[in-house]
Amino acid sequence: MPQKRDPSSETDAHNESLETDDRSRLAGAVPIGRRGCLRLAGATLAGAAAIGATGTAAAKELVNASEVSGSTYEVPEGEQVRILVGENEYGEYGDLENALIKAEGANVQIKSFGNDWTIRNVGIEGPTDGDQPDIDLDTDGGSGLVENVYLGDGDANDSGGIFVKKEHSGTITVRDCYVAEYLDNGIYASAPGQSDGGGGTTGIENCYGENNGVAHFRVGGEGSYVRDSVAVTNDAPGGYVSRGVWARRDDIEVENTDIKLTGDDATSAIWATGGASVDYRNSDYETTYPYGDFDGDVDTTDIGSDPDTSPPSGVPTSAEEAAGGSASSDSSDDEDESSETDEETDDEEESDETNEETDDAEESADDEQARGSEGEASDEANEETDDDAEDSDLPNDVTLRSETGDDVRYVFSVEGDLEAEPSGDEVSGSTARGVLLSESSEDAYEFAGEFTEFRYSGPIVIDVNGETVYRASDD
Numbered sequence: 001m002p003q004k005r006d007p008s009s010e011t012d013a014h015n016e017s018l019e020t021d022d023r024s025r026l027a028g029a030v031p032i033g034r035r036g037c038l039r040l041a042g043a044t045l046a047g048a049a050a051i052g053a054t055g056t057a058a059a060k061e062l063v064n065a066s067e068v069s070g071s072t073y074e075v076p077e078g079e080q081v082r083i084l085v086g087e088n089e090y091g092e093y094g095d096l097e098n099a100l101i102k103a104e105g106a107n108v109q110i111k112s113f114g115n116d117w118t119i120r121n122v123g124i125e126g127p128t129d130g131d132q133p134d135i136d137l138d139t140d141g142g143s144g145l146v147e148n149v150y151l152g153d154g155d156a157n158d159s160g161g162i163f164v165k166k167e168h169s170g171t172i173t174v175r176d177c178y179v180a181e182y183l184d185n186g187i188y189a190s191a192p193g194q195s196d197g198g199g200g201t202t203g204i205e206n207c208y209g210e211n212n213g214v215a216h217f218r219v220g221g222e223g224s225y226v227r228d229s230v231a232v233t234n235d236a237p238g239g240y241v242s243r244g245v246w247a248r249r250d251d252i253e254v255e256n257t258d259i260k261l262t263g264d265d266a267t268s269a270i271w272a273t274g275g276a277s278v279d280y281r282n283s284d285y286e287t288t289y290p291y292g293d294f295d296g297d298v299d300t301t302d303i304g305s306d307p308d309t310s311p312p313s314g315v316p317t318s319a320e321e322a323a324g325g326s327a328s329s330d331s332s333d334d335e336d337e338s339s340e341t342d343e344e345t346d347d348e349e350e351s352d353e354t355n356e357e358t359d360d361a362e363e364s365a366d367d368e369q370a371r372g373s374e375g376e377a378s379d380e381a382n383e384e385t386d387d388d389a390e391d392s393d394l395p396n397d398v399t400l401r402s403e404t405g406d407d408v409r410y411v412f413s414v415e416g417d418l419e420a421e422p423s424g425d426e427v428s429g430s431t432a433r434g435v436l437l438s439e440s441s442e443d444a445y446e447f448a449g450e451f452t453e454f455r456y457s458g459p460i461v462i463d464v465n466g467e468t469v470y471r472a473s474d475d
Contacts, residue, residue: 062081185216213242256283414449
């Protein structure tokens with residue numbers, strides 16, 4: 001049974017503000033503070049937990065990596081757990097090593113913070129059932145290492161395997177990993193290459209991807225690469241398309257990487273979009289996609305047609321094997337190895353751990369190409385999967401009203417894109433501000449990601465995705 005770490009929330013007598021610790025992606029009830037300052041850490045509004053008079057919402061269980069390392073760790077079906085790795089301003093969580101995580105039907109995620117962290121010899125038994133990728137990675141200009149990890153059972157809730165956050169600005173190496181049966185990408189590492197991203201590098205080495213939707217290896221960020229890896233699709237989950245490597249925006253090297261994509265869901269072996277180019281060399285591939293083996297700016301050197309589809313040597317093929325370390329690599333750099341003696345932090349300080357996003361604004365799996373009645377897709381449909389398209393709908397909406405007709409002033413920010421609907425007020429980047437002057441007036445916005453801050457004065461009512469999640473009069 002995982003150790004519960006309920007976030008605490010306190011009312012500040014000076015500013016009457018309330019903050020919550022649950023920073024999950026929009027997947028639960030919206031935690032709201034009192035007047036002066038609110039932090040909306042996110043909301044899902046399907047099956048949302050009710051907001052009480054104190055404005056708090058149900059918390060996830062937060063666990064330090066140092067408490068999980070070296071053990072078999074069971075997460076019951078339906079439970080939410082975040083395993084924290086590395087360190088940030090709220091504390092030191094330790095590295096995650098030699099851990100078997102039994103999480104079938106559970107919402108579990110491993111999250112890294114800071115620099116010089118390690119996730120090694122870890123196996124997750126699933127399929128999991130989460131609303132976020134099973135591993136969420138970030139650096140602050142330093143390095144991080146993911147090595148000898150098994151994610152071969154996938155996720156039952158259309159999520160992804162490994163996600164690299166947009167803010168990543170250092171170097172992350174993902175090595176000797178088995179990633180299979182994820183609908184929203186196997187390894188999703190293109191977000192740092194966005195114009196407002198951290199520009200960090202991700203190196204994928206000696207990894208195996210099988211039956212992942214959208215792409216097995218999705219990469220961006222200057223200097224990023226895929227080497228010595230294998231991608232295989234014969235039946236992608238959920239009927240989504242499946243690519244071998246999807247390069248976004250930057251120049252990407254793909255070397256000694258065999259790709260075999262067959263079946264109705266298979267598309268291009270290599271896809272380069274958003275100004276990206278790919279140097280594909282010393283590899284073999286096979287596809288059954290009728291519209292082209294490569295799409296975009298792809299240069300090939302020494303390419304054959306007889307791919308080896310077995311997992312590369314050193315990749316674990318079960319969760320137990322990964323946790324036992326029997327497939328661990330000797331090629332780890334010393335700088336990627338950090339101490340296992342990090343200290344635990346106070347429960348209330350772990351609150352800011354989940355700055356989670358799947359980067360819905362940039363490139364969600366939900367708008368992947370539709371197929372015709374015979375399972376064929378046109379070139380135009382293929383191009384529509386580039387999520388930078390201007391007509392992409394944002395997934396969430398928020399409506400703000402004055403309950404009594406008295407003046408309401410507000411300002412809020414979100415992590416993703418933000419657009420005013422016709423009744424909206426002023427938008428600057430990911431921040432909106434406005435004034436409500438009557439009971440009949442309302443402002444509405446569409447957005448992606450999660451709320452990062454919300455300040456207001458007056459009798460505000462907040463609706464998210466059609467559900468009233470907060471009334472100032474209830475506070």
